[in-house]
Amino acid sequence: MIPWWYTQLGEPEKQKLLEAFDQRRLTLSRSAQEVEQLFASLLEVPYAVLTNSGSSAILMALLSLGIEPGDEVIVPSLTWIATAQAPAILGAKVKLCDSTYEAPIIDVKKLESLVTHKTKAIIPVHLNGRECDLKAIRKIADPYGVKIIEDSCKALFSKSNEGYLGTLGDLGCFSLGMISLVSVGYGGLVVTRKKELYEKLKKIRDHGVQRDPEDYAHLGFNFKISDLLASLAIPQLQNNKNKIQRSIQLHERYSESIKHPDISILPIKTKAGQVPVYAEAYSERREEVIQYLQENGIQVSRYHHPMHRALYLNPEGSFPNAERFTKNSFILPSGPSQKMEDIDFVIKTLNHFDCGVTA
Numbered sequence: 001m002i003p004w005w006y007t008q009l010g011e012p013e014k015q016k017l018l019e020a021f022d023q024r025r026l027t028l029s030r031s032a033q034e035v036e037q038l039f040a041s042l043l044e045v046p047y048a049v050l051t052n053s054g055s056s057a058i059l060m061a062l063l064s065l066g067i068e069p070g071d072e073v074i075v076p077s078l079t080w081i082a083t084a085q086a087p088a089i090l091g092a093k094v095k096l097c098d099s100t101y102e103a104p105i106i107d108v109k110k111l112e113s114l115v116t117h118k119t120k121a122i123i124p125v126h127l128n129g130r131e132c133d134l135k136a137i138r139k140i141a142d143p144y145g146v147k148i149i150e151d152s153c154k155a156l157f158s159k160s161n162e163g164y165l166g167t168l169g170d171l172g173c174f175s176l177g178m179i180s181l182v183s184v185g186y187g188g189l190v191v192t193r194k195k196e197l198y199e200k201l202k203k204i205r206d207h208g209v210q211r212d213p214e215d216y217a218h219l220g221f222n223f224k225i226s227d228l229l230a231s232l233a234i235p236q237l238q239n240n241k242n243k244i245q246r247s248i249q250l251h252e253r254y255s256e257s258i259k260h261p262d263i264s265i266l267p268i269k270t271k272a273g274q275v276p277v278y279a280e281a282y283s284e285r286r287e288e289v290i291q292y293l294q295e296n297g298i299q300v301s302r303y304h305h306p307m308h309r310a311l312y313l314n315p316e317g318s319f320p321n322a323e324r325f326t327k328n329s330f331i332l333p334s335g336p337s338q339k340m341e342d343i344d345f346v347i348k349t350l351n352h353f354d355c356g357v358t359a
Contacts, residue, residue, distance in 0.1 A: 002346065004299040005278070007183050008337035012235035017228060025227035032230040036189075038237045039174075042157075045167040045191045047198035051205055052225045054153035054175025055082035057188035059089065060223055061149045061171040062121065064190075064200045067092050071120040075151075076106040077306040077315075078322040079125040083151050084307045093118070096308050098319040103266070104128075104280075104303075104329070107321065108136040115140060121147045126155035126165045128266075129274045134160070134168050149173065153188070156181050157244050159273030167191055176233060181243045181277060181336060184232040187225055243336045244275050250334060250343060251276040257347045260354075263289060266329065278334035281350075286328050289353060296349045301331040 020031050032050045040048040051057050067073065069091030075083045077096040084094045095114050100107045106124050115122075122141055124132035134148070141148055152158070152166030153175035159165065166172030174180075176187030190201055200218055203210055208220025236243065248270045255265045258281075266280040280303075283289050290300055306322040308315035333346055 002298045002333050002338075002342045003335075004301045004331055004333050005179055006333070006335040006337045007178070009183075009232060010235075012239075013232045016231040016234050020227045020231040025231075027226060028224045028230075029227040031227040031234065032225060035230050035233045035237065038234065039189055039191070042237065042240060043164045043167050043191060045164070045172075045193060047192050047195065047201075049190045049198065049201040049205060050225055050230060051188045051190065051223045053186050054173055054177060054188040055086065056223045057153075057173035057175070057190045058083060058086040058123070058149065058151060060190050060201055060204050060220075061173055062086055062090055062092075063204050063219060064171065064197050065121060065147050065149075067120055070118065072116060072118040073121045073123065074111065074114050074119060075123045075307065076125050076127075076322075077308045077319045078104050078303075078325055079127060079151065079307065080153070080304055081307065081310065082153075083123055083125055084310065084313055087121070087123075088313060092120070094307075094313045095119075096313070096315050096317065096319065098317075099321045099325060101321050103130055104322075104325045105130050105132050106137075108133045108140070111137065112140045115144055115146065117144070119144060119146050121149055123149045123151050124169075125151040125153075126158060128278060128280060129155045129158040129165075129268055129276045131158065131160045131165060131269075131272075131274060134162070147171075153177075154179070154277050156275070156277075157240060158275045161272075167193070170194065171197060179277065181240070181247060181275070182233050182236045184229045187229055187233065246336045247276055247334075250338060250340075251279050253340070253343055254279045254281075254332060254347065257344075257351075259351050263350055263353065279332045280329050281332050282325075282329050284328050286330055289350070290330060292353055293346070293349060298333065298346055298349060300333070303329040303331075 036048040071092045073087035078099045148169030150169040150172040174189040204220035205223040208218035210217040
């Protein structure tokens with residue numbers, strides 16, 4: 001079976017892990033600090049705070065802005081549930097916005113009507129490396145004093161003409177989970193250009209405690225990451241160009257080679273600096289295609305359900321584009337360690353769909 005996601009950790013990661021183990025660096029320590037410095041340098045941002053997941057990164061970002069019960073936070077309906085869970089946990093009202101018709105990112109044209117005097121933050125999601133229209137979002141947010149938290153958990157190393165996605169709002173959040181270009185199992189990162197937010201984030205990661213002298217400075221929790229896991233990121237960050245190149249190459253191979261009229265690859269502007277984490281296919285015959293691929297030893301992953309299906313969020317409005325993408329989209333075998341011959345087999349199989357023969 002060709003897996004839908006494949007990334008491989010090798011000898012460099014093993015040696016860094018053993019080094020941390022031998023030096024008994026089990027808690028937050030030197031490896032984590034090195035990862036923060038590497039990320040800050042690579043993303044061209046002054047401040048980076050490593051944490052235990054991308055989900056925690058979003059929650060920490062909201063805490064640093066002082067989001068409270070009754071505040072409103074706007075998120076796209078089409079994203080992983082973590083983006084909505086974080087403000088909901090804090091008691092904020094989650095307001096959902098539909099995606100565009102063309103791409104699974106927030107529809108700015110529908111955003112302005114959702115902003116009220118209670119809105120404290122907007123979380124645009126740069127899904128699979130696609131740039132949300134931050135200039136337009138700023139024009140809506142700035143008159144109300146609304147903060148922007150970029151969910152870049154699936155957009156590491158993607159760029160716009162302004163800079164790296166995740167570094168252009170008030171805060172940016174990244175994931176180092178398995179479905180990431182840099183994978184440590186569980187891990188995340190918050191970046192910012194504002195020193196006061198950086199200082200708060202460091203305390204929030206450690207239960208909100210100010211150390212030496214000890215003081216309970218902010219509401220926080222234990223969002224720290226073990227140095228054992230952090231050590232795995234160092235060789236991958238040092239090898240980031242190869243990972244980026246491989247992911248773009250894989251996506252372009254799918255885009256250029258799939259010729260079946262009922263199957264297409266959702267576009268990503270790789271020439272403009274957008275880096276796809278995975279390759280998303282679209283077909284109004286999705287379930288037939290998935291069954292056919294599985295019969296040929298090919299694993300895929302369906303799109304997640306949209307957020308408005310989480311009834312505990314008390315969703316309001318309609319979300320036809322989010323529903324359309326959720327119903328018809330799926331992820332083909334991807335990941336920086338996928339063999340290109342396997343990708344070519346997937347393409348050949350898809351091009352034979354409806355031909356009455358297997359690849």
